[in-house]
Amino acid sequence: MLPHINTRSACSSVSRVAFASLVAAVCVHVGCSVSPEIDARRCVVWGPGLSPDAVLPVRYFYIQSVDSEGHNLSASPAADSFRVKIWSLEKEFVRVHVPAPLDRGDGSLLVRYRLYGSSSKGLKIEVLYQDKPVADSPYTLQGPVYHESCVCPERDPSVWRSALQCPEDEPQIQQDFLSFPSIDLQRLLREVPERFSRRGGLLHYSLVNNQLHRRSLGKYTDFKMFSDEMLLSLARKVKLPDVEFYINVGDWPMENRKAGDEPGPLPIISWCGSTDTRDIILPTYDITHSSLEAMRGVTSDLLSVQGHTGPVWSDKTEKAFFRGRDSREERLRLVAMSKENPELLDAGITAYFFFRDREKDLGKAPLVGFFDFFKYKYQVNVDGTVAAYRFPYLMLGNSLVFKQDSPYYEHFYTHLKAGVHYIPVKRDLSDLLQKIRWAQKNDTQAEAIAKSGQSLVRDLLQPHRLYCYYYSVLQTYAARQSTRPAVHPDMELVPQPSDPSALCDCQRSSEELDPLQKNEL
Numbered sequence: 001m002l003p004h005i006n007t008r009s010a011c012s013s014v015s016r017v018a019f020a021s022l023v024a025a026v027c028v029h030v031g032c033s034v035s036p037e038i039d040a041r042r043c044v045v046w047g048p049g050l051s052p053d054a055v056l057p058v059r060y061f062y063i064q065s066v067d068s069e070g071h072n073l074s075a076s077p078a079a080d081s082f083r084v085k086i087w088s089l090e091k092e093f094v095r096v097h098v099p100a101p102l103d104r105g106d107g108s109l110l111v112r113y114r115l116y117g118s119s120s121k122g123l124k125i126e127v128l129y130q131d132k133p134v135a136d137s138p139y140t141l142q143g144p145v146y147h148e149s150c151v152c153p154e155r156d157p158s159v160w161r162s163a164l165q166c167p168e169d170e171p172q173i174q175q176d177f178l179s180f181p182s183i184d185l186q187r188l189l190r191e192v193p194e195r196f197s198r199r200g201g202l203l204h205y206s207l208v209n210n211q212l213h214r215r216s217l218g219k220y221t222d223f224k225m226f227s228d229e230m231l232l233s234l235a236r237k238v239k240l241p242d243v244e245f246y247i248n249v250g251d252w253p254m255e256n257r258k259a260g261d262e263p264g265p266l267p268i269i270s271w272c273g274s275t276d277t278r279d280i281i282l283p284t285y286d287i288t289h290s291s292l293e294a295m296r297g298v299t300s301d302l303l304s305v306q307g308h309t310g311p312v313w314s315d316k317t318e319k320a321f322f323r324g325r326d327s328r329e330e331r332l333r334l335v336a337m338s339k340e341n342p343e344l345l346d347a348g349i350t351a352y353f354f355f356r357d358r359e360k361d362l363g364k365a366p367l368v369g370f371f372d373f374f375k376y377k378y379q380v381n382v383d384g385t386v387a388a389y390r391f392p393y394l395m396l397g398n399s400l401v402f403k404q405d406s407p408y409y410e411h412f413y414t415h416l417k418a419g420v421h422y423i424p425v426k427r428d429l430s431d432l433l434q435k436i437r438w439a440q441k442n443d444t445q446a447e448a449i450a451k452s453g454q455s456l457v458r459d460l461l462q463p464h465r466l467y468c469y470y471y472s473v474l475q476t477y478a479a480r481q482s483t484r485p486a487v488h489p490d491m492e493l494v495p496q497p498s499d500p501s502a503l504c505d506c507q508r509s510s511e512e513l514d515p516l517q518k519n520e521l
């Protein structure tokens, strides 16, 4: 495969290595195996972490390593040969946590950093490959560079969206709102509690003047911490439209009326959609929360998983893998299939709750760390109570995902094509074994599908894109409100957390007023 081609071309170019002092070669294996020469200046560095205005809990950017002939490397350079230093330009010390770059296993690296305070002057980012500056390093991020917890919304949403390079439109959002050309808030106020509060997990929010207010309409609303934290984080960054809406924090989507029904469907916002319901969906609390808490407590998130995708394809075990709870009958079926076909499938239930009586036949498998899943070439994604929220992470690994057909979906599925980005399997799993055999026989195609899925999802599931998505849902919803949003007497203010150590000195509202001063400088 490609990595071998690169290795060979580097071996045959020993003379170039000898005369070009700028070019470095590192022996990674015994024998004649020299890693390809990286030309530091030709490497490509990009991503939102190079923009001061892309305020995120964890900022990040990418490095693609490029050889002296301008070819992208497709195998890992020794990750520790790239070093990144980030410091603030003022005298006062601002702590910046910069872990070692994550090796994405394909010649590219992911650099993450978390600020512990704001920097009014700005940041300097230095990227070095064996002490030589990479691409246009050093990079200067002109201050102010705000900390995640600064309440400093950009007044002009188009400026904010362009700093994050948000996509023009999201097909899922357009589709979700087809059922709701106009939203009458008075009607929702009368009908939503009556129809849905018994379901337990409903919250009623009003965002007015960028302040968040809410009331709970059910007994099981502890997960409001997840919707609160994201809505507050968004409101700190950008001026949101005034908007009043209902979020369902329970597992199942709720609204089963169809667009043409009389009375028509109500716009309920949920984390998971299904083909039988009309709920408007948001990125799940799982990927959202892990993006907010990455690098402080959470270990598996959309970024960290990219650096832990296991061995290279050819060194992975040629079997399908599954570990999980017993939340759906087909998961038990999968384990039974695995016992009969251990050469194709390694599946186990790690905890019993719904089907306790089956434990004595099927046994309980020990827990396996998520990153270890990627020691296997194939991953099986079987629904849990609704869509399995591990699917985004599985897609980010470099394994081939076998996805059970499902009526449930998350916000990004519409971009994925069966057979192109993953292998679809029937809901009853009856064609799974045959499809695993196909993959074993057609290794090149299997690897190509795994790669194309990974590459698409790496793009779609960047944490900053979650912010774009949340914003677009609120904005699309707001534009359809036929009556004015209001803060109701039984709502409580959800305050922004205070964080004095973030050194926030928001310049934004005054910035608009002093373009004259700037011109004089």
Ligand SMILES: *[C@@H]1O[C@H](CO)[C@@H](O)[C@H](O)[C@H]1NC(C)=O
Pocket (backbone or CB within 6 Å): 044, 064, 072
């Ligand atoms: C090399 O990688 C960069 C960064 O992903 C990409 O923009 C560029 O198109 C790639 N070049 C080639 C020739 O594939």
Ligand SMILES: *[C@@H]1O[C@H](CO)[C@@H](O)[C@H](O)[C@H]1NC(C)=O
Pocket (backbone or CB within 6 Å): 441, 442, 445
């Ligand atoms: C998969 O492999 C089989 C057996 O080697 C071969 O007959 C078939 O054409 C391959 N399928 C594809 C899509 O290449």
